[in-house]
Amino acid sequence: MNAPFWIDPTELLLPRDEDRPLAATPDLSRAGFRERALCLAGALQERGVRNVALWFEDAIELAIALVGCWRAGVMAHLPGDVLPSACARVDTNVDFWLSDADVPLPSARVFSSAELMGTALPARVLDAEVAGLVLYTSGSSGVPKPIAKRWRQLADEVCALERHWPTRETLCVLGSVGPHHMFGLPFRVLWPLCAGHLIDRPQRHYPEELMQASLTHPRFLWIASPALLRRVQQRIDWPVLRGRLMAIYTAGGPLPPEVSDQIAAACDCRPIEIYGSSETGAAATRQGDVDWRLLQDVRAGLNEHGALWIASPWTAGREQTADAATLTGNGLQLHGRLDRIIKLEEKRISLLEIEQVLLSHPHVADVRMGLAPGRPRLSALIVLTTAGLHTLRNGGRRLLLDGLRRHLHGRVPPLAVPRSWRLLPQLPWNAQGKLTQAQFIELAGPRPRHPNFEAPSSLEDGTLQAEFDVPLDLPVFPGHFPCSPVVPGVLQIEWAMDQARVHVRPDLRASNIENLKFQRLMRPGDRAMLSLRWDDTRHKLTFSYHMSGKPCSSGRIVCTSSDESRSV
Structure with a gap:
């Protein structure tokens, strides 16, 4: 290793560059890191611990x-969620x-690191052949699957x-x-x-949060999901990042080429995609x-079904994937x-094939196919x-979906054309x-009748204000109106x-409506604000x-309570 500050993973607890900072807010030096890790190791050894679960939001x-x-x-043991x-x-x-x-277990089962600071063990080269870690990955089913790794594999x-x-x-x-x-652990931590x-x-969950935290440092790199990168175009001030954002690493799913091109043009930093899995680690x-x-020392091949296998010094032998490859x-x-x-x-249908065909349509930005709950459709x-939103707003749902069905015709089997669509x-x-x-x-269930309102804010006069996005798929849109959907007054x-x-x-009921005015249409995808003011004396909701x-x-709206309604 010729890197100026490189420390082999097995030597992390040996004294070196003691004053070099590892983190800020709060600050921590390498010396402080080494002391705390050795004291925690001492406490674990004193208690005779063999297995411990770790969940930390602080990397x-x-x-x-x-x-x-x-x-x-x-x-x-590292659970995938809590x-x-x-x-x-x-x-x-x-x-x-x-x-x-906060972990949803009895308090007697959960400790902070500070509660387990024992007598520090001596610093020495770490034995890469002992113990290791177990990761729990949910996959698409939601059932955790344990995957064991030796420390040697991680190193x-x-x-x-x-x-x-x-x-x-x-x-x-x-x-x-x-x-x-096995993306965040090696790339963000180790x-x-x-x-x-x-x-x-x-963890910086939102593009704006990631950008603001970055700008407190002169030069930086990002470890980001494709899902976040697909959302950043209108939410990041790219010019201020140019020359300071040195790399973007992303993994977990495909990054659309056009997103990669857009980010590269905006800040001269094309994302680096990583292919791998919990079992294989980083592979390509x-x-x-x-x-x-x-990557160097990684070998790959195909089984008889055309599915890729991966082998490397950090896999447990040859790991067979379910990824089709050439x-x-x-x-x-x-x-x-x-x-x-x-x-x-009795016919085999590739969900991925349908998704890829739909993604080639100019109206589709993202798609997920599956079986509707309760029935084989x-x-x-x-x-x-x-462009798709423009078509929906100015032509209606039927025009939009008819265009997608025509796009699928001849490209996928008739049975592969979706019977149910959610926007x-x-x-x-x-x-x-x-x-x-x-x-x-x-998400594939009944179309929503109501939007998801944000938490309301309160003005000095008691007015409550809550913002929301008009859903794209309200079931009333076809009737109001088929070719130009609007939110009806009722x-x-x-x-x-x-x-x-x-x-x-909670017990309000409408009995009469006064001074009703409609001045502007609300349409699919609009961002709007609802204001409410309650007059308790007059029992009126404005x-x-x-x-x-x-x-x-x-x-x-002139209101009555449930009790008042029953007494009338």
């Missing part, structure tokens, strides 16, 4: 716990938990990353992904730790719409997952482009680029009453809708 605190476990020969069901499954495999967050992968992208200067590493999986970079502690990389190049002279090309095959009327979750502003991909089956079933009144029952009084400060509608 540095996770690093301290991981290295402390390594020094003590303890198996570290939902109650996942925690219950992991909890049966561990002595207790270390965490800096070998981190060293491979440094060989491929050697450290030439100290940067701050910021991430939109969590540190509990590699920066060994390369002498400054580690940004929290590319920038732009080119073949994937295998080996090329430059590396490999990926063609999607073979396991996204379903059967309809295909459903499509569609995110519209600007969404975006898909809720998680940080690993996955959409769970439970989320798909919820539904606007219903929304106002529903919000009043949530935030004013409501109004605005868009960009301009009035859409307003009125007063």
Whole structure:
């Protein structure tokens, strides 16, 4: 290793560059990191711990716990999330938990690192052959799957990353992904730790948050999900990042080539895509719409079904994937997952094939296919482009969907044309680029009748104001009106009453409406604000809708309570 600040993973607890900062807010030096990890290792050893679960939202605190476990020969378990069901499954495999967050388990099962500071163990080269860690990946089913890794595998992968992208200067590493999986863990935690970079502690969930945190540092790199990068175009001030954003690493799903091109043009920093999985670790990389190049010491091949296998020093032998691939002279090309095959009327249907065809239509920005809940019929979750939204607003749902059906005709089997369609502003991909089956079933269910209102704010006169986006797929749109959908007045009144029952009084009922005015249409995808003011003396609810400060509608609803209605 020729990098100026490189430390081999097995030597992380040896004294070196003691004053070099590892993190800020709060500050932590290498000396402080080493002392805390050794004290934690001492406490674990004193208690005779064999297995411990780790959940830290602070990347540095996770690093301290991981290295402390390594020094003590303890198996570290990293759950993919801390939902109650996942925690219950992991909890049966561990002595207790270390965490800096609220974990849905009895308090006696969860400790902070500060509570377990024992007598420091001596500093020495870490034994890469002892213990290791267990990751829990949910995949698309939502059922956690344990994947064991030896410390040697993690160390070998981190060293491979440094060989491929050697450290030439100290940067701050910021991430939109969590540190509990085989993208966030090596890229946000272990590699920066060994390369002498400054580690940004929290996960930055939103583009604006990521940008603002970045600008407190002179030069930095991002560890980001494709889902976030697909959303950043209108939410990032790219010129201020030019020359300071030195690299973007992304993994978990395909990054559309046009998104890669747009980011490269905006800030002269084309995203570096990483191909791999929890089992394989990082295996290949590319920038732009080119073949994937295998990392050094990685071998690849295909089984009899054309599915890719990967082998490297950091895999447990040959790892078989479900990814269809073609080996090329430059590396490999990926063609999607073979396991996204379903059967309809005894015919095999590739969900990925349908998605790829739909994504080639100018009205589709993102798509997810699956089976509708409760019956064997295909459903499509569609995110519209600007052109698609224009067609919906000015031609209606039927015109839009007829165009998509014609686009599929002749390109996929007739059975592969979706029977059910849902139009969404975006898909809720998680940080690993996955959409769970439970989320798909919820989104593919009945079309929403109401928007998702944001938490209201209160003005000095008691008026409540809540912003919302008009859903793209209201079931009333075909009747109001088929070729130019608008939110009907009766539904606007219903929304106002529903919000009043949530935030004013739960028992309100409308008995009369006064001074009703409609001044401007609300249409699919519009951003609007609802204002509510309750007059308790007169039992009247005044409501109004605005868009960009301009009035859409307003009125007063004379209300009674449930008790008053029964007494009349």
